Amino acid sequence: MELAFVYILVIGFLLDLIFGDPKWLPHLIVGYGNLISKGENLLNKGNYQFIKGAFLTITLVGSAFFMPFFIIKQLQINHLYIVEVVFSILMLFYCLANKTLVVEGKAVFNTLQNEGLEAGRKRLSWIVGRDTSKLNEQQIRIATLETMSENLSDGIIAPLFYFVCFGVPGIMAYKMINTLDSMIGYKNERYEQFGKFAAILDDVANFIPSRLTAILILLVSFKLNGILVVFKEGKKHSSPNAGYPEAALAYVLDCKFGGPNFYGGKIYKKPYIGTNNRTIEHIEINKVANINYASSMVFVAVSIVVFLWLK
Numbered sequence: 001m002e003l004a005f006v007y008i009l010v011i012g013f014l015l016d017l018i019f020g021d022p023k024w025l026p027h028l029i030v031g032y033g034n035l036i037s038k039g040e041n042l043l044n045k046g047n048y049q050f051i052k053g054a055f056l057t058i059t060l061v062g063s064a065f066f067m068p069f070f071i072i073k074q075l076q077i078n079h080l081y082i083v084e085v086v087f088s089i090l091m092l093f094y095c096l097a098n099k100t101l102v103v104e105g106k107a108v109f110n111t112l113q114n115e116g117l118e119a120g121r122k123r124l125s126w127i128v129g130r131d132t133s134k135l136n137e138q139q140i141r142i143a144t145l146e147t148m149s150e151n152l153s154d155g156i157i158a159p160l161f162y163f164v165c166f167g168v169p170g171i172m173a174y175k176m177i178n179t180l181d182s183m184i185g186y187k188n189e190r191y192e193q194f195g196k197f198a199a200i201l202d203d204v205a206n207f208i209p210s211r212l213t214a215i216l217i218l219l220v221s222f223k224l225n226g227i228l229v230v231f232k233e234g235k236k237h238s239s240p241n242a243g244y245p246e247a248a249l250a251y252v253l254d255c256k257f258g259g260p261n262f263y264g265g266k267i268y269k270k271p272y273i274g275t276n277n278r279t280i281e282h283i284e285i286n287k288v289a290n291i292n293y294a295s296s297m298v299f300v301a302v303s304i305v306v307f308l309w310l311k
Contacts, residue, residue, distance in 0.1 A: 012092030
């Protein structure tokens with residue numbers, strides 16, 4: 001069963017590349033979201049909001065880790081190794097968003113190109129949290145590329161990293177952390193205290209993967225000589241992690257990301273990352289898609305080589 005890790009990693013990764021997130025299948029993350037929503041509605045009231053939010057976060061993340069851990073242990077005890085492998089492949093498949101990220105990014109670019117500005121704004125609003133109603137064509141393309149770089153880390157490299165380090169329990173716990181942050185990790189009146197612990201935990205969980213993603217983007221683009229520039233630029237972002245993959249992609253494309261944006265009706269003056277304020281062309285989405293795919297493939301390949309070497 002030593003090679004089971006390789007089978008699970010390769011097959012789960014390929015299934016996501018082929019099928020993405022089939023809309024007819026009930027999705028694990030939707031279930032996570034429902035649990036978070038119910039917990040938040042129950043606990044996010046009255047005093048001690050930080051403690052209540054931390055309790056909810058620890059409970060859900062712990063459950064996301066230990067439930068698959070005990071399921072796998074029981075399958076091993078009963079010598080159901082094939083079932084264990086199939087279960088692990090399906091969980092890995094559910095926790096990746098490689099094809100979906102690229103499909104959604106291309107959809108924004110294609111909608112903008114074929115249907116115009118208003119349609120492009122609407123399509124972008126499906127995948128970002130910012131107000132898209134006043135964005136021009138250049139800003140729509142930049143927002144899409146920023147999202148693709150950030151989610152290369154959050155949706156692909158980080159889940160793979162935690163699977164490689166801690167197996168299925170690790171990747172499922174990470175996805176719960178990431179989902180918690182996306183739902184309650186906001187600095188507004190409702191979530192400032194209640195979601196603070198979840199936001200901090202997400203920052204900690206993404207510290208290594210975000211920087212690893214930046215290195216991978218440079219590596220597959222044959223621009224590792226820019227690593228010092230990228231790490232300097234990445235520090236400018238208000239997030240301790242999101243700036244690094246953004247800075248790497250901006251460096252590779254020789255363009256400029258960041259700047260002021262509206263979130264929930266308020267303007268946030270995000271720093272600029274990169275220096276070349278050039279126009280992003282429609283065709284460049286294909287290059288970014290290839291970078292995303294290549295980065296994840298290199299990570300998988302290196303993980304397998306290291307695993308086999310250690311064995």
